[in-house]
Amino acid sequence: MRPPGNPPSDGPIDDWPSSDLIGSDRRGLPPAGEKGDIDAVLAVLEQVPDPEVPVVSVVELGIVRDIDWVDGRLAVNVTPTYSGCPATEVIEQHIHEALVAAGYSDPLIQRRLSPAWTTDWLTEAGREKLRAYxxxxxxxxxxxxxxxxxxxxxxxxxxxxxxxxxxxxxxxxxxxxxxxxxxxxxxxxxxxxxx
Amino acid sequence: MQNPAQKNVAQKTQAPLTDYLLRLGDSALVLGQRHAQLCGKAPALEEELALMNVGLDLFGQARNWLGYAAELMNDNVDADHLAFRRDAQDFRNLLITEQPNGDFADIMGRQFLFDAWHVHLLDGLTHSSDPRIAEVAAKSLKEATYHLRRSSEWVIRLGDGTEESHTRMQRALDNLWQFTGELLQVDEIDQAMIETGIAPDPEAIAARWKATVEEVLEEATLERPSYDAWMYTGGKVGHHTEHLGFLLAEMQYLPRAYPDATAW
Structure with a gap:
C-alpha cells in the first residue's frame, strides 16, 4: 500500500515538493590540518557534548558549520537541528563557555539556518556512539x-x-x-x- | 540622499510584508499553543510526545517568523513581545489554528487540513524573492512534511477505522471545513506579496492543497464537504472567533503578570 499523505505519482502535483527538502552545501568545515588554528578550535568543540544526547559532541552532530575569525575575534557558526529545538540556546552557551575556558576571549556564536541541518552531517564516529548508547x-x-x-x-x-x-x-x-x-x-x- | 520615490516604495512594501510575516508566525504560534494545552492530556504516551514535538516545531517556526516581523517593525519589539503583549485583534493567525482541541478527531483533522496547506505554502516560499523567508521556509518545510505524514495517517486510521471513529472523524471534518476557505483566500496583502515574488502563486497552492486533501479523504473513506460551502474568514485581518481570547489569556498570563521579569 502506498503510504498516505503523498501526492499521487501520476497526479497534478507530481513535482511536489518543488524544492529540495535536503539542501546541503556539503562544504562544512575546512579539512583538518588546513589551518592549525581551526584544528585547535575544533579540538575544544569536540569536548562540548549535545545536552540531550551527551555521548555525541556538537561537532559529531554536524551542527558546527563554520569557524572563522572576524576582526581578530573567533566566530563559530552553529545551525539548529529543528526550528524549535529547546537545546539550541544551551548548546550555544556551552560552546561559548568552552571557548572562553580554552582562552578565546569573547567568541562570537552565530546561528545560521541555511542550509538547513540534515542528519547526513552526523559523522561516522557520531553514529557509532549513538548506537553504543x-x-x-x-x-x-x-x-x-x-x-x-x-x-x-x-x-x-x-x-x-x-x-x-x-x-x-x-x-x-x-x-x-x-x-x-x-x-x-x-x-x-x-x-x-x-x- | 535617498530618492523620495524610492522611499515611498520601501514604505509601501514593508507594511504588507510585516503583516504577511505575522500571519505565518501567528498561525504557527497559536496552533503550537493548542498543542501545548494537550500536555498531560493526550490519549497515549506516544501521542503526547508526538503532539508536544509538533507543537515545539511550530513554536520554533513562529519564533523565526515573528523575529523577522519584529525587526521590520523597528519599534523596540522582539518575537516574545509580539507573542505575549498583543491582544486578539492584533493577531493575524488563520481561524482554523485557534479552533478548540475537542476530541482526537478534531485535533488531527485540524492538523491535517493545516499541514496539507502548510507544506505546499512553505515549499513555494523556499523560492521566495526574500532570502530570509526562503531560509526559514526551507527549515520549516522538513518539519511540516513530517507533520503531514503523521496527521494524514491519523485521519486515515480514524476515518477508515471503527464506526465510532469514522463518525467522529467525519463530524470533525464537517465542523472544521468552514475555516478552510481562509487557507486559500487571497487579499490585498497576499496580492502585494505575490507581485513582489515573496509569496508563491496561490492557485498552485490551492490545487496542491485540494489534491492532498482529496487523496487522503478518499483513502480515509470520508466525504469531502463542498469547496463552495460558506466559509468563515477574518483571522488574517484580526477578526477572530471567540476562542482566541481565551487561548491568549492563558498563554500570556505569566509575562503580563510579571512584565518586569528578566529571567524565567
Whole structure:
C-alpha cells in the first residue's frame, strides 16, 4: 500500500515538493590540518557534548558549520537541528563557555539556518556512539522519500542487532527521534530519524 | 540622499510584508499553543510526545517568523513581545489554528487540513524573492512534511477505522471545513506579496492543497464537504472567533503578570 499523505505519482502535483527538502552545501568545515588554528578550535568543540544526547559532541552532530575569525575575534557558526529545538540556546552557551575556558576571549556564536541541518552531517564516529548508547542512528541518507514515509527503512535494533523492529510513534523523547520497538529482544528504543 | 520615490516604495512594501510575516508566525504560534494545552492530556504516551514535538516545531517556526516581523517593525519589539503583549485583534493567525482541541478527531483533522496547506505554502516560499523567508521556509518545510505524514495517517486510521471513529472523524471534518476557505483566500496583502515574488502563486497552492486533501479523504473513506460551502474568514485581518481570547489569556498570563521579569 502506498503510504498516505503523498501526492499521487501520476497526479497534478507530481513535482511536489518543488524544492529540495535536503539542501546541503556539503562544504562544512575546512579539512583538518588546513589551518592549525581551526584544528585547535575544533579540538575544544569536540569536548562540548549535545545536552540531550551527551555521548555525541556538537561537532559529531554536524551542527558546527563554520569557524572563522572576524576582526581578530573567533566566530563559530552553529545551525539548529529543528526550528524549535529547546537545546539550541544551551548548546550555544556551552560552546561559548568552552571557548572562553580554552582562552578565546569573547567568541562570537552565530546561528545560521541555511542550509538547513540534515542528519547526513552526523559523522561516522557520531553514529557509532549513538548506537553504543542505545539510539539507532539514521539509516541511509536523508531524502524526500524518507521524510514523507514513502520508504520506511529497516532500522536494526541498537541493542541486539535484529532487523525485526517496528515503529511505535513518529516522535520519541525529542523532536529528532522516533520511537521503535524490537520484536526479538522486545526492548523499545529511540531512532534518530533522517531529516 | 535617498530618492523620495524610492522611499515611498520601501514604505509601501514593508507594511504588507510585516503583516504577511505575522500571519505565518501567528498561525504557527497559536496552533503550537493548542498543542501545548494537550500536555498531560493526550490519549497515549506516544501521542503526547508526538503532539508536544509538533507543537515545539511550530513554536520554533513562529519564533523565526515573528523575529523577522519584529525587526521590520523597528519599534523596540522582539518575537516574545509580539507573542505575549498583543491582544486578539492584533493577531493575524488563520481561524482554523485557534479552533478548540475537542476530541482526537478534531485535533488531527485540524492538523491535517493545516499541514496539507502548510507544506505546499512553505515549499513555494523556499523560492521566495526574500532570502530570509526562503531560509526559514526551507527549515520549516522538513518539519511540516513530517507533520503531514503523521496527521494524514491519523485521519486515515480514524476515518477508515471503527464506526465510532469514522463518525467522529467525519463530524470533525464537517465542523472544521468552514475555516478552510481562509487557507486559500487571497487579499490585498497576499496580492502585494505575490507581485513582489515573496509569496508563491496561490492557485498552485490551492490545487496542491485540494489534491492532498482529496487523496487522503478518499483513502480515509470520508466525504469531502463542498469547496463552495460558506466559509468563515477574518483571522488574517484580526477578526477572530471567540476562542482566541481565551487561548491568549492563558498563554500570556505569566509575562503580563510579571512584565518586569528578566529571567524565567
Amino acid at each position: 542505545g539510539i539507532a542512528p539514521p539509516v541511509g541518507s536523508a531524502s524526500k522519500r524518507s521524510l514523507t514515509g514513502q520508504s520506511d527503512p529497516v532500522v536494526p535494533c541498537p541493542l541486539c542487532g535484529s532487523n525485526a523492529t517496528e515503529r511505535v510513534s513518529e516522535f520519541g523523547s525529542t523532536a529528532c527521534k522516533a520511537l521503535y520497538r524490537c520484536r526479538d529482544c522486545l526492548e523499545p528504543f529511540d531512532y534518530f530519524k533522517c531529516l
